[in-house]
């Protein structure tokens with residue numbers, strides 16, 4: 001039997017999907033990339049902006065339409081999980097009564113069992129309630145299971161990884177916690193993912209060791225507020241739990257690189273800044289969400305820091321390591337955002353020198369504090385502000401990349417590149433994508449390469465003469 005999994009949203013969702021896939025494999029199923037061959041289709045969803053929900057509902061609608069075209073055996077099983085499933089719950093049965101199940105974001109560890117139960121039922125001849133000719137399915141004739149109940153133990157289950165067959169696995173995601181303890185006015189994540197729950201550190205270290213034994217060289221630790229790891233249990237610690245975890249992972253043999261996402265400025269303390277340079281595996285790249293550069297807006301957003309404090313973290317990081325790369329998230333068009341507020345954001349954006357950023361147009365989410373206010377910034381103003389920041393970003397990004405031309409950079413070779421035969425891709429410690437001509441034996445290796453050319457999004461490189469000589473001698 002085969003399962004097809006489609007994922008929307010953030011890396012935590014990517015990681016949850018991998019866990020779901022591993023649960024299926026444990027039960028004797030295969031993962032397929034071809035949804036037309038699947039016996040179960042799982043859509044793992046996001047709720048963070050309205051557009052994310054629209055996309056997922058569209059996708060599910062198409063899958064169901066396709067299933068209907070295949071006859072009346074109700075296969076593949078179609079299930080939805082993740083944040084939108086949690087957010088909409090029974091409302092999804094109204095929108096898509098043909099679904100088989102809706103399992104919330106705190107139930108992803110149950111998805112494989114629920115789907116397989118439906119599959120077995122269908123194979124045993126159990127059909128959905130019969131419809132009269134021309135009658136449309138409604139919630140009354142739906143047999144969709146809805147499970148969006150809370151589960152405060154769900155974080156303990158996100159530790160299964162797929163063992164890759166064929167290609168070497170070089171990088172892995174590791175979710176170290178679930179939920180969020182913050183209260184940002186615009187954000188639906190705390191509602192859908194629940195309160196912050198950190199996994200036991202030893203469990204995480206064991207997971208990383210297992211990955212390293214399988215050949216994984218780079219781990220990215222994930223959490224909504226990753227640097228608040230463990231804080232729900234120990235508020236007043238001297239060295240943060242998160243830094244202690246980084247230290248332990250730095251000691252794992254075989255791991256060459258450590259990254260994490262996303263830290264919160266409010267918990268970015270000096271011990272974390274000092275970890276750069278003292279933990280040799282910790283890469284010089286930080287994704288630090290700014291959201292707004294206007295103190296007035298930050299306050300309304302309930303982000304507990306001010307623009308100058310944000311800049312100070314950036315300065316300290318840059319002082320610690322000259323080649324630090326910093327990226328961010330910004331929301332434009334928050335209710336009441338004036339031209340002056342936006343100019344402040346632009347100022348902090350430039351002063352921080354971000355070389356990557358995700359810029360989002362504000363999207364009101366029912367159930368959040370800011371959704372009670374009118375969404376009063378017109379779409380064309382949001383769009384214009386979005387474009388201005390993107391243009392600023394492009395300049396900053398290109399400048400960062402251009403400055404690397406002619407230098408030698410260490411890259412970790414990740415995989416074959418899409419661009420052309422014998423082309424491979426890796427990343428610098430600063431997370432810049434590098435494309436070069438090589439061969440399969442290089443995947444998983446740390447190499448020094450010479451940067452030849454740059455665009456906004458990638459660098460072209462050549463293997464250094466030392467490496468060519470080494471290969472010649474092999």
Ligand code: SAH
Nearest residue numbers: 186187224262289329330331360361362363
């Ligand atoms: N936990 C992370 C962010 C998770 S959501 C953090 O706090 O940094 C990813 C990004 O989506 C956020 O950083 C924010 O920029 C954006 N976002 C969240 N809610 C939004 C909304 N209602 N409208 C537009 N963008 C939003």
Ligand code: SF4
Nearest residue numbers: 180182184187189224
């Ligand atoms: Fe959302 Fe704020 Fe939590 Fe990030 S820190 S997930 S933006 S509530």
Ligand code: F3S
Nearest residue numbers: 009010046047048083
């Ligand atoms: Fe989206 Fe849920 Fe991630 S709302 S951004 S998938 S935590």
